[in-house]
Amino acid sequence: MASDSGTNQSVEKAALVLSAFTGGQALRVSDVAKHSGLGQSTVSRLLATLESLEYVERDPISTLYRLGPALITLAGVAVNQHPVHRQARQPAQDLAATLGLGVNVAERSRESLFYLCNFEGSRAPRSFALMGQRNPLHATGLGKCLLLGLDPAQRRALVPRLHRYTPYTVTTHDELDRVIDEAAKRGYATETEELALGRACIAAPILDRAGSVVAAISISGPLSALGLAERETTLAGTVIEVADSISVGLGYLVPPHTHPPRPRELDS
Incomplete structure (x- = not known):
């Protein structure tokens, strides 16, 4: 070795x-x-x-x-020490209970997203906990929000190959650039069956006091429970509002969807 x-x-x-x-x-x-x-x-x-x-x-x-x-x-101590987890845990839990849907909070760990919080609503149950697990950046709403903090060259260096998980997964960087540009303008990102068939999510970035993307929060669940086609505007407003409140708790003073997020340096 x-x-x-x-x-x-x-x-x-x-x-x-x-x-x-x-x-x-x-x-x-x-x-x-x-x-x-x-x-x-x-x-x-x-x-x-x-x-x-x-x-x-x-x-x-x-x-x-x-x-x-x-x-x-050790895991409990680690998450309780994490500033994003401390700020996001209660709002995420309350949101899951109110909507009956899944609510997740994640940060970027190198070329993957890393779940810090995971709460299941009554309409989106899971048989396992997502906290501590990883998923790809390009095929998730959370990941697209986390990529908002990188420029196109950084994204290509970080994830050179975009793996296809379903027929709906974005697999070219030009298309990913377009999707992320759109998310930056709207203040939120969506994902419909790009990672797993039958599931969708809507996510918003969480910013720190410097205005850098440090995490993201999503509302997720089965297609039928989320109803993204009919409820996108309402759910987007909700997830942005909760993301804003977490960002403010982290020291950010301006609503994060009113300014484009600042790029961060790539992790080593």
Whole structure:
């Protein structure tokens, strides 16, 4: 395993073992070895250590490993320390309860969006939590809002290839430029069946005190529940208003949809 100078290989190996569980399935030692690319004996020792620290736990009947409670503690601390999560959690939760739809908040993490909040309404239930998961930028309303903070050259450098997820996914940068220009003018972005068939969303950017795009919030759900074709104007006003309130909480003083967002530097 290649390592940068100054990194600790034991920590890297432990991280590889833990990352094998991001698919959401309980795993055997051999499964973890396959996912991590490490030897089975090495994985077995690492899992035993991680189990003693409660970073993983083993089912006593199946003997399969899954992530443990210590990681839940760390994750809770991490999100509670995040300024966008602190500002957005209650407004997003209230919006989901009022509309009965899904409400998500995400930031950009390199070439993906990263979910900070995820609330399900009664008309848009999910069997899993999105918080901590990632999705593509170009195929989501949230991602399009996050790309508002980059110029066309930066977007091409960040995501050179636009993967097709459905027949409706934007797959050329010229088309993505057009979509993002439109979103900048309107103050919100939409997505209809671009990532998954039968689902849609409408999203607005969240800005910090400098006017930079730091996150985005979306209203999402099944096509039939969202009714975007008939309710776009109403839902757009709602999501922009909530995004504005979160931005103000982060120190932004002017309604974010009245000025184009400032570009940010690409993450390393």
